[in-house]
Amino acid sequence: MLTAGSSQVAFVDALLVNSGAKMRVWTVSEAKAGTLTQCLGVARLIDPEPYQVVVKRELPAWRRGIFSPYRRLKVPEPQLVVSCGGVANSHVEAIVAACKVKPFTVHLATPQPEYTGVFDMAFISRHDWSDEKARHTNWHEMVGVPHQIDHQIVDRLREQARKRWASKGDKVVTVLAGGANRAYLYDDATIDRLIETVKQLAANGWTVLASTSRRSRADLLDRLLSLRSDRIVVWDRQGANPFRDFLAAADAFLVTKDSITMTCEALATGQPTYVFDLAKNPGARLDKFEWFHRDMSETLKLTRPFNGTLEGYDYEPPHESRRIASLIESEVARRRPDLAEHATRRENARKNAAK
Template identity: 35%
Template sequence: MENQALALAAAVGLPHTVKRVYPRPPWTWLPPGWWPWPLKALDGDSDGIAAPWPDLLITCGRRAVPYALLVKRASGGATTIVHIQNPQTRIDAFDLVAPPRHDRLHGPNVIETEASLHGVTAGRLAREAEAFAGQLAHLPRPLVAVLIGGSNSCYRLTPEIIATLAEQLRGLCLDHGVGLAVTPSRRTGAENIRALRQALSDLPAVVWDFQGDNPYFGYLGLADSLIVTCDSVNMVTEACATGKPVHVVHLAGGNRKFNEFHANMQAAGYTRPFQGRLEQWHYQPADDTARVAARIHDLLTAKGKSSS
């Protein structure tokens, strides 16, 4: 969530300060719009929330909502309040709300996003690609980046799914001569990673071992095609910011919001299901971040605040 707020702040282009809040129970048990004395909820690791109030406040996540509402009141409405995702309270309390489409929020101050906000730009991809090019120089082309998440509250990455994926990846290498750059996550699980590493050990493949700098964005920049598991909206969104074909591996599980997200991304032409083969197609890279930033500039200008 913090990365989404930082990406939007960078796109707006104004100097900014990061404030992190860590509220405690019993406040966290309450709906975010109904916290009495929210400053008393902060633990000792939280950053202070005090005047002078900023021209713009960007928040993300339900636990930041009470502090957005506090600043709105304390500033007398002078601070423009922007919340990313569903605030789970009255949306008219904010100047702008930027939820993903699958949250189904509507209103004059709502700007829907196709996916999550991100900080992936052509410049960043080029820099990261240059930094990691040497590590993958021995792999053949086309190069396929494989981004693997793992089990969470909605999905399960089972040994059976990993075995199927490994066999499909072997087929791509043996039948089509591709190189593989694989980046698992902590959620992938040690056993799944071991099984994948063993299955690819005799092939032109690199599986990141969590040592050194994270190559995630480098792989995005270097790859010709992408394969990504379905369990992370952010990961799929960042893959779709490259403009490269994004093949989605569907895991066991899911829920309404995830299902709608994937249906929307596929209908918009960003993604296709991974069925063991690579396809080629073209689309305009996903960039809701710039669109939301432009709306913020309009709000600041309307309030007589400098947005440059």
């Protein structure tokens, strides 16, 4: 993993479907799980091991020229850069400036106004979409956010996960809890309500698999751990993360409203996904989150608000990571055949050297 200023870089080539060649992919994002998984969810469908550039803050103006941390990287250049998050914009610009051959650049959010010319494509969630953004011909609307969960992964894990937590055919609900952000609060009353909900679900015959995030209040995890029983399983955040197994075992989900990413990951399984309401922090950020949840529930009919019961319903799971990766590949093949040709020559040279 590269952080700005590091001099050690490793690359793994991967197949670009449309050209039959191999491309080098970099991801550029903060270390936040939500932004990082968006980049990796798309990038790994093009390069199974993309090189990760993790940034902490916007690149200062004085580090964008001869003092750029990317200027003297004596390594093969990326051919595709997939980025996410506001602080990534300036880093992508600096990386592009350092490349002899301009890489194809994709941002998984609205680019900051001063960086719109840096990106070849942008994918913007419906809750951030507008008519003004639609005027950018290479900006595209997306449902929620991309991520690394795919129904094929879940299907592969489901049998073993069910054997572990539902060997008697029990119905399983996976509870995914996050933490406070600029839109929602985890006050004491909200935590009390969530704890009581978990207890009630278990009393109603559900096996509950509960997982918290790095943003979760420590006392929320402590209170969940105190509920552990034959019917309530809680990850204590020690050892391997059972997140994917929790997803695979579920017959339904209860996801707290603060996480768009966890909502989208749950939806990838095709299982009923209910959203748990939280105390609200009024402001523009709350308005966007609430719009997202209304859109997912009322317009797209993907999620449902939790009102005390979990019932089955059908929907077509969105697969945004695959759709976005396919659009990127198509655009690279159409607009940047030079990248594919270069990759082909490099791959042929590698094969000849191996003979």
